[in-house]
Amino acid sequence: MPIPIALLVDDSCPLIHVFRFHWEDVHHRDPMTKDGRRLLDHIPNSFLNDFCEICDRWGFAGKFSIVPAPADRGDVVRGISGFPPEETNQWLDTVLRRLSPRFDFTPEGITHNLAVDLVTGKMLPIGENEWSQTQTRETLTPYLVRQLELLKAAGVDANGFTSPWVFGIKVEPEYIAAMVEAQRQVCRRESSWYFLHMRWEEPHTKPWVAHKDQRGRLVSIPATIPDLWWETIDEPNVEPTDIAERLRDCTTKVVKAGGTPVVLTHWQSLFSNGLAAGLKALDEYGKLIAEDGRFQWVKCSELANATPDL
Numbered sequence: 001m002p003i004p005i006a007l008l009v010d011d012s013c014p015l016i017h018v019f020r021f022h023w024e025d026v027h028h029r030d031p032m033t034k035d036g037r038r039l040l041d042h043i044p045n046s047f048l049n050d051f052c053e054i055c056d057r058w059g060f061a062g063k064f065s066i067v068p069a070p071a072d073r074g075d076v077v078r079g080i081s082g083f084p085p086e087e088t089n090q091w092l093d094t095v096l097r098r099l100s101p102r103f104d105f106t107p108e109g110i111t112h113n114l115a116v117d118l119v120t121g122k123m124l125p126i127g128e129n130e131w132s133q134t135q136t137r138e139t140l141t142p143y144l145v146r147q148l149e150l151l152k153a154a155g156v157d158a159n160g161f162t163s164p165w166v167f168g169i170k171v172e173p174e175y176i177a178a179m180v181e182a183q184r185q186v187c188r189r190e191s192s193w194y195f196l197h198m199r200w201e202e203p204h205t206k207p208w209v210a211h212k213d214q215r216g217r218l219v220s221i222p223a224t225i226p227d228l229w230w231e232t233i234d235e236p237n238v239e240p241t242d243i244a245e246r247l248r249d250c251t252t253k254v255v256k257a258g259g260t261p262v263v264l265t266h267w268q269s270l271f272s273n274g275l276a277a278g279l280k281a282l283d284e285y286g287k288l289i290a291e292d293g294r295f296q297w298v299k300c301s302e303l304a305n306a307t308p309d310l
């Protein structure tokens, strides 16, 4: 039996480099790399094509986030501000055509930036992460419903949730109830999954059933392998093969500990502020995993379905 392994891609969205806009809007700092280069505002559609090429080459599968209204600069339905709507549509078309056979899609916040006042549509002066930590199911449900509705209107069926930063971690029982309800309301789906927890300090970790009732269940899919690609944002000289080898070692460690290898990466880590060294490292890592021969890349929903009830 091959060992199932999944790749989590966080922060992906059409055209916007969401990580860059965190700095000014949420952290009130200049958007710079640690070695003093300005973070780029946009990620061109050609980068998505390159990512798809590498996924095809090595059979990567897992989860691909789509931030529905990234940084509040347009959204997936109307298009991204400052670009013709066709560029957003092209991005979505490519994602659906090339990634849907092997990746589940999830929203990741509404903006992955400041929280939105759902009544006025205006931004609140607080990030989505901070906002979420004091909410209840009554306020979280419509917030998650909006995320799913935006993706649905753009033709994307999202069968799970990704938590921007650690959205909802301090009120997790409320967040869980809200995710179950939002999937029922928008997608009429009774069984779903979510990504919130990062557990590389506990490599024996496997997905677990976070909620179960007579209608269905919600499975928590934790990441067990950290985003080592992230280094390529700040260090232009880091060797892609070195990152790939360290990732392979983390993967082996999880398997030895009896955990489920779930690898976290971010759109900005692969983009490497335009240098795409992260993407090269992904290519190298795919090769190492293929050469190992023991693994099968799977969707998060497949991991969720295979997770036993307690």
Ligand SMILES: [Zn+2]
Pocket (backbone or CB within 6 Å): 010, 011, 108, 112, 163, 164, 165
């Ligand atoms: Zn994120």
